[in-house]
Amino acid sequence: MKRTAAIVSLSALLITAGCSDSTPDSGGKTDPNDEKQASAAVVKAFAAGWVKAWAPDGKPTEAAALTDAPATFGPRLDDVDSALVAQSVAVTPQGEPNCTDGSNCTQELAVEAVLRGIGTMKWTSTATAVKTGDAWKIKASGDTIYPGLGDANYLKRVRTLPARASILDRTGKPLTSNRPVVIIGVASGNKATAATYAAFTKYLDVDGTKLWNRAKSSPAGQFVDAITIRAEEWDTLRPKFANLPGVLTMGGTQSLPESSTFGRSVIGTMKTATAETLKNAGPTASTQDQVGTTGLQYSYQQQLAGTPGGTVTLRDGKTKMAIKEVFKQEGKAGTPVRTTLDTNLQRYAEAALATSKLPASLVAVQASTGQILAAANGPTATNYNRAFQGHYAPGSTMKVVTSAALMGTGLTASSPLTCSNTINVFGKTFKNYDGLAAYGAGTMEKALNQSCNTAFISQHGRLPADGMTKAAAMFGFGQDLKLSIPAYGGEVPAPKDDVAEAASMIGQGTVTASPLQMAMVAGTVKNGTALKPVLVPGKDPAGPAAAALPPATANALRTMMRTTVTGGTAKVLAANGAVSAKTGTAEVVSNGKVITNGWMVGYRGDVAFAVIVEGGASGAKAAGPILKNFLTRFK
Template identity: 80%
Template sequence: MKRTAAIVCLSAVLVTAGCTDSKSDSGGKPDPNNEKQASAEVVKNFAAAWVKAWAPDGKPDAAAALTDTPATFGKRLDEVDSALVAQSVTVTPQGDPKCSDDNNCTQDLAVEAVLRGIGTMKWTSTAAAVKTGDAWKIKASGDTIYPGLGESNYLKRVRALPARASILDRNGQPLTANRQVVIVGVASGNVATAATYAAFKAKLDVDGAKLKARAIAAPAGQFVDAITIRMNEWQALAPTFGKLPGVLTMGGTQSLAESPTFARSLLGTMKTATEETLKNAGPTASAVDQVGTTGLQYSYQQQLAGTPGGTVTLRDGKTKLTIKTVFSQQGKPGTPVKTTIDPKLQRFAEAALATSKLPASLVAIQPSTGQILAAANGPTPTNYNRAFLGRYAPGSTFKIVTSAALLGSGLTVNTPLPCTNTINVFGKTFKNYDGLAAYGNGPMQKAFNESCNTAFISQHARLKSDGMTKAAAMFGIGQDLKLSVPAYGGEVPAPKDDVAEAASMIGQGTVTASPLAMAVVAGAVQHGTALKPVLVPGKDPAGAAASPLPAATVAALRTFMRTTVTGGTAHALAPYGSAAAKTGTAEVVSNGKVITNGWMVGYRGDVAFAVIVEGGVSGGKAAGPILANFISKFS
């Protein structure tokens, strides 16, 4: 090793820059005869190659090629990567090389590996650089990767998931809890038969063809999961289903509601992570984890899941015994998510929807706070939350808004409005719903109670072009709701012409709203001010969605909605206390055919509600019985 007292370097930086008595090759390449330059260069290149080797889909070939035994080192580097389940790594050479002679140098490496699903593990190893011929190589050794690995020792990782926290109701009681489940799947390859895949379709509604394709593509000996079901469901299937060729199961726990149907589209579902849901689950999640896929389970995945713990131990390659624990991280349990849901009202809502033969949704809110009490979709379970996301023409329920607009334009509750069979607006003919006969002039209250389209449309000229848009905003329609789960707040675009304005007055045309948005409209009448809906207090925006409605308008609308129950189209609710409501029938085009959706919105006490029945004949006939069933069960 060269020693030159005449040359004095001012800093370590200058040393690595070539402050020696030997000149570098032309082009700035390190001098292979300068042991510090040459060894520092190979260590730097090795560190960069290591980083690439442990990157997603990385290969160890480039790092192995820099060692003196590439045939074996690449496999060793890969094994440690797999054992740690490293997501990524940074490898940084430390200080200057320390050389014992002209052919042997060492340099420390600071390593930080992100262990997928646990966290970051840090250590320092030492790379030994040796000169072989004219080239410098890294001496292949397990100790280069981790100190103490040597030739046969290995690292063992164990990950521990904390119990998932519960989603709570408005009183702080659990709506979800960790319950026993069974993951049902098949063995990889061709073990499962056609009868097996047919049973998956018939018994578990799993696409057998897709499951078969996954099984054939999977590595030998692998469990290919298909569906996760509750333990009691599996116990009923096991005697016959479990004996089919290729069927495999794994036990576990999952955060579940009291039943498969309870608040399903609201609370959400959990499944084995996919690329999308794994990204949402955050850096401590693993591809094998059960994570939230929809609803609140998805929105609050990281809060509910907490932080996994884990250990990495150095094991003896011969005895398999632990030599020492080299990394340990304590897991942190998740924290619950408290909602505004009233479980009794949620059950009542689901039971009411179960009586329908058509797709239907029901939302109940508390007008005085805006808090969502129940949200249900039926009659069969669905992950799609129509109650929040449905974009429907609100039909005649929107006459609540239209009445407010007309009262604000100077009309009074006693202004006579003509109810005719039809009305023509610039070539477009509008009519009333089937069964309503024209009755001539009558006050606005009668037009509201009987839901006379032509009576309201007759006043379209009184409104400015943005009259309905501004009136809708008074009821919170048109806002971005920014709830913890996706929700649609409705839209009332300014009409492009008089025909569009006339259509908007009866909740048709370009007017759309969700059942949640219409429950807010009903709640605004009861409370006097539209409040922003809240599902998760402290997370969802709360407070007024608009300025208070004019007192005279509120008084008029309350009377209109009450008399619609006592003597109008919402009479189905008459036996159940002081309910107030408005029915609606909206014509929509589905698959090229015109169908009607039945609506009813209203309130009783401090509960406001909205129901839609897709394909319902009318609001009174389709939505009315559902709401009657619902409100009959609570005081």
């Protein structure tokens, strides 16, 4: 059975004048009466047929037809291909034929077979060409394929996988290790019943209908895998499947974190290889391998997996005992991937998100380095990393950037700004979030503390058309983050008009950001310079993402974010130490309805953070308690 794509290479046989007595006017055609020339031609054609036979979905027909026993040699050639799991083969005739008489010639064949999932096996066999009547044929012997095969012996391949290397935290502690798993599936055909497939759907969240279709279309006697779960999970579920027909299981190990939810969207997941994931897994991967499908497990699949090893033995056809080992390749262990994640902070982030009833994400970074300490999505585990990839309107958390933009025009934290109920910009009416009553006269610092939209928008005329875009760039917006896993660096397009500019000042309109980017904004305030986020040191770009903020601007923002906690909308964090923060509420349209997402960004010490709650009433009410829970767990 053919299993993989092939790269075919066949070296042409050069027949020199020294091995041929053909007449000068023969036109290069084979002279059937010249045994060397005739035998060389049939060996060359046989080599080409062999290459085609071991190509994907290839057939041995062409090679077998050139032998003196096509009916037996064709299946023999095919069986050796299947035994070796050959991905491709190059067969090259060597030297000149050696003819003992006018009817018998031999010629060596140099064979290089790429064994799928192991490497290249090389050997030399001998093709014997015999003249039968007026035609030359290859003697149908197993030795033509591999020396020593004869009529009954066979080749047996064994492939060995090194233990998968671990993904490590910032201290070198393993985030993943090889743990016992159970691969659950069904027998091909119709052995499983409707009740069996219903149980897969109910207890394992597997689409029973799709599994049934796969089982029905698979060759007889095959194990059709459905899902891989931890061994302890299967121990709990085993009684549910004990009496159902057609259920099959296989034991194994898989590189897994401490729980099925821990760091899932960052660390990633593993599954049996598919055509798509095989491409990423490299040339030594096999369709039976467990390979990374998402996150770091996918990005660093080849580094973590290492290189498989393997052996091929020649075995006695009667006793099945090994005659000799004819090929061996040592495997090479994978190399761990060290990340910037902090194991404890990751646990704390996930525990905090577990308290939410709505989809939420939390990112924590080290403000002084840009290194990512924790990234979690909750309250249930998901492969989609909203924390890094989400495109969200940042709402009023963007007022940190807006404040910096206005300071660039000459305003200060104490500059007077009036907070009204509404403000009209060229026919568009903007209002404050529902919990804020207009307080009239105030300062920019108070506008940030109380998150007054109208106060900030009243200053839109001070900004040039690209004012918000340039200010956002000072905080790292708009860059290709080039992390080891996909991440979004936010976007603040130049507004098309004054209305769009006003919307961007309060984090609405065309402004979008990920929770990771907003954590970096908070980190920029603390650090004074925007940094590039780093997840895998040495692999992800590091260092400044922009020029340093003006010192006066950075100092003012630090004070304004701190007073937002001590006397503003982020006071829910007032008992959690020297925290500086900014809340945000962003209006978005979801399924045709306007909902609000609740945000909070900030920092304490060298840890900067961002939390978003999808559908949260406000930053203070939705994101605040999650962040308080997170900050309470560590000092």
